[in-house]
Amino acid sequence: xxVIEGKRIAIIGGGPGGLTLARLLHLQxxxxxxxxxxxxxxxxxxxxxLDLHEHSGLAALKAAGLLEQFxxxxxxxxxxxxLADPQGNILHEHPRATSGEHQRPEIERGPLRxxxxxxxxxxxxxxxxxxxxxxxxxxxxxxxxxGGERVLADLAIGADGANSRLRxxxxxxxxxxxGVSLVEGIVPDAKETxxxxxxxxxxxxxxxxxSGRTLGMGTKPDGSILFYAGLKSSDAEGRRSLDQAxxxxxxxxxxxxxxxxxxxxxxxxxxxAASLVWRPLLVCPANQQWExxxxxxxxxxxxxxxxxxxxxxxxxxxxxxxxxxxxxxxxSNLAQAIAAYQEEMLARMRQMTEDTMMNTEMxxxxxxxxxxxxxxxxxxxxxxxxxxxxxAAQL
Ligand SMILES: Cc1cc2nc3c(=O)[nH]c(=O)nc-3n(C[C@H](O)[C@H](O)[C@H](O)COP(=O)(O)OP(=O)(O)OC[C@H]3O[C@@H](n4cnc5c(N)ncnc54)[C@H](O)[C@@H]3O)c2cc1C
Numbered sequence: 001x002x003v004i005e006g007k008r009i010a011i012i013g014g015g016p017g018g019l020t021l022a023r024l025l026h027l028q029x030x031x032x033x034x035x036x037x038x039x040x041x042x043x044x045x046x047x048x049x050l051d052l053h054e055h056s057g058l059a060a061l062k063a064a065g066l067l068e069q070f071x072x073x074x075x076x077x078x079x080x081x082x083l084a085d086p087q088g089n090i091l092h093e094h095p096r097a098t099s100g101e102h103q104r105p106e107i108e109r110g111p112l113r114x115x116x117x118x119x120x121x122x123x124x125x126x127x128x129x130x131x132x133x134x135x136x137x138x139x140x141x142x143x144x145x146x147g148g149e150r151v152l153a154d155l156a157i158g159a160d161g162a163n164s165r166l167r168x169x170x171x172x173x174x175x176x177x178x179g180v181s182l183v184e185g186i187v188p189d190a191k192e193t194x195x196x197x198x199x200x201x202x203x204x205x206x207x208x209x210x211s212g213r214t215l216g217m218g219t220k221p222d223g224s225i226l227f228y229a230g231l232k233s234s235d236a237e238g239r240r241s242l243d244q245a246x247x248x249x250x251x252x253x254x255x256x257x258x259x260x261x262x263x264x265x266x267x268x269x270x271x272x273a274a275s276l277v278w279r280p281l282l283v284c285p286a287n288q289q290w291e292x293x294x295x296x297x298x299x300x301x302x303x304x305x306x307x308x309x310x311x312x313x314x315x316x317x318x319x320x321x322x323x324x325x326x327x328x329x330x331x332s333n334l335a336q337a338i339a340a341y342q343e344e345m346l347a348r349m350r351q352m353t354e355d356t357m358m359n360t361e362m363x364x365x366x367x368x369x370x371x372x373x374x375x376x377x378x379x380x381x382x383x384x385x386x387x388x389x390x391x392a393a394q395l
Contacts, residue, residue, distance in 0.1 A: 003334040004030045010143055010153035012131045012166050014038065016050070016057075016109075017300030017317030018159030019116035019125075023064045024325035026120055034120075035145065037130035037160075045113050046186075048226060048308075049078055049218060051096070051104035056315035058105075060322040069115040070107065078106040078218065080204040083376060085369050086211065086262040088200060092373045104311070108221065131165040134296075141169070141296050155334065156296045157324070159317070162282050164302035171290035175282035175305050178357075180364060181238050182281065183229040185273030190225040194268045197225065208266070209368040213259050215266060227269050228279075231258055232364055239278040251276065281307040281360075286353035292342045294335035299324060304349040309359035312352055320345055 009025060011018045014036030025032045052058045052070070061070050081094040097103045117125065130146040134156065141156040158166030162175060191198045197217070200206060205218035217227035231238070245254035248271035255262070255270045270276070284304045297303075300317025324341045331337035362371050 002028065002329060003331055003337055004028065004155065004328050007031065007154035007334070008152070009033070009155045009157070010035060010141070010151060011157045011159055012143070012164075013158070013160035013300075013302065014113070014117075014125050015159060015161060015300065015317070016112055016116070016314050017302075017321050018157070019113065019120070020060050020064060020318045021157060021159065021299065021321035021325060022124055023066070023116055023119045024060075024321060025328070026124065027064070028325065028329055032124065034125045035129040035131060035143070035151070036125055036127055037146075039128045041114075041117055041125070041127065045109045046226075047109050048216075048228070049075060049106040049108050049220075050112065050314045051106045051311055052318075053104060053312075053315045054101050056312075056319040056322075060318035063322055063325075064116075064119065066115055066119055069118075070105075070112075073111040073115060074105045074107045075221070076105075078204050080202060081376075082200070082202065082204070082206040083369070083373055084200070084206055084208040086208055086213075086259070088208065088263050088265045090200075091369060092376050094376045094379070131160060134166050134169045136169070136296075139295065154295060158296070158298040158302040159300050159321075160302050162301045162305040164298065166296065167298055167302055169296055170293060170298055171288070173285060173288050173290065175284045177235050178281045178283050178307055178360060179232055180230055180281050180307065180360065181233050181235060182279040183231075183242060184277045184279055185227050185229075185269060185275065186220075187225045187227070187269055187272050188274060189223055190219070191223060193272045194225065196265060197269065200265075201225065207372075208262075209363060209372055211259075211261060212364050212366055212368070213262070214363050214368070215259075215262075215269075217269070225269070227273075229255075229259070229270075230364070233258075235280045239280075242276055242278050245276070248272070283307060283353065283357065284349075286350050286357070289346060290342075292335070292339035294338065297324070297338050297342060299345070303345060304353060306353050306356045307360045309363050310352065310356040312356065316349065316352060319348075 009032040011034045014034045022034050061067050079096045083092040132146045133144045135142050140152045143151045158164045207216040214230035217225050245251045251270040252267045282305045299320035327337040327341045
């Protein structure tokens with residue numbers, strides 16, 4: 001008999017990690033529900049496209065029986081990453097591998113969420129359920145939602161992202177601010193609004209680097225450009241200065257102050273963006289450890305958030321889901337399955353987090369452009385010519 005048979009399973013968070021786990025457990029016949037704070041499935045899922053990797057994100061989708069749906073929805077046009085200096089001079093063009101073991105096909109977050117949702121029975125996801133707090137209640141976990149509902153679960157999994165509410169039940173260790181924040185903006189109808197930048201992207205993606213700052217951008221299927229301006233800053237002061245930049249002129253002034261010496265080429269991004277959102281980057285300690293609890297655990301960003309400079313966050317979230325589902329199917333005891341999952345996950349994330357933090361240092365070094373271009377050239381010089389490493393997320 002499976003350890004999850006007859007158990008009521010609650011997954012908090014319907015992101016890629018939580019929904020992948022829900023699908024894999026559904027295939028095992030589990031009684032599983034996902035509690036998601038978004039109001040409904042039509043809530044717009046925003047953010048950069050995600051590149052899935054053969055041995056993690058794609059492996060999880062394969063186990064979920066959803067590879068065909070993935071290939072019907074991926075973005076073959078996001079196959080080129082251009083690296084530029086702060087003046088907009090192209091330093092290197094990196095073609096993405098689109099087949100073979102080291103492929104990194106890109107998919108938008110919305111279609112990824114949709115294909116996972118479509119694979120689940122309709123009532124699996126409980127929308128508009130924001131977890132407020134959780135506590136142990138006998139052999140169960142009591143989940144208190146912001147709208148007033150209280151749910152008792154035999155097994156609770158926190159897949160609720162970087163600011164997880166379930167995490168406190170598992171460990172007192174909190175994610176820390178890494179000292180770098182991103183300013184996110186989206187420019188609608190970019191071909192018309194920012195034609196010079198639209199041409200520079202060649203329909204794909206670009207990262208400009210220099211003087212301890214980054215500016216990453218990518219095209220979206222609706223013709224917009226999503227961009228992330230990254231800088232080292234105090235969280236509170238940076239947020240305040242951005243909030244004060246309301247008009248297009250003030251936003252340009254903000255850019256000039258915070259990106260000194262950068263070309264005016266980039267300014268229209270800031271003046272025409274629909275909004276500018278401050279996003280502080282967090283990281284969990286690489287060597288974090290905690291005692292496994294018998295009926296609650298974490299996965300994805302809730303367990304091990306890190307900056308996006310290795311392009312591994314979603315891949316690790318989906319691999320966590322795969323490993324956990326496999327152990328729940330294989331082990332004869334629920335507590336043992338959770339302990340074995342956590343041991344594998346925490347050990348895997350130790351190296352991944354260290355590598356990611358080294359990449360983050362590199363991207364914000366004074367000579368970042370030289371370092372990152374050399375890194376990307378080294379991929380091109382491998383015998384196979386394939387991208388065999390963990391380069392930055394394609395923003
Ligand atoms: C700018 C940027 C670019 C990135 N690019 C890449 C990339 O190219 N490749 C890559 O692998 N990773 C990338 N990442 C990282 C990636 O986005 C995350 O690692 C990934 O989304 C984690 O998935 P998750 O399911 O664990 O969490 P999330 O995607 O954060 O999903 C969490 C879900 O939980 C819900 N939720 C949150 N709180 C509650 C609550 N209290 N109650 C109920 N529901 C709740 C949220 O609404 C959400 O649906 C990037 C991140 C950033 C910031």
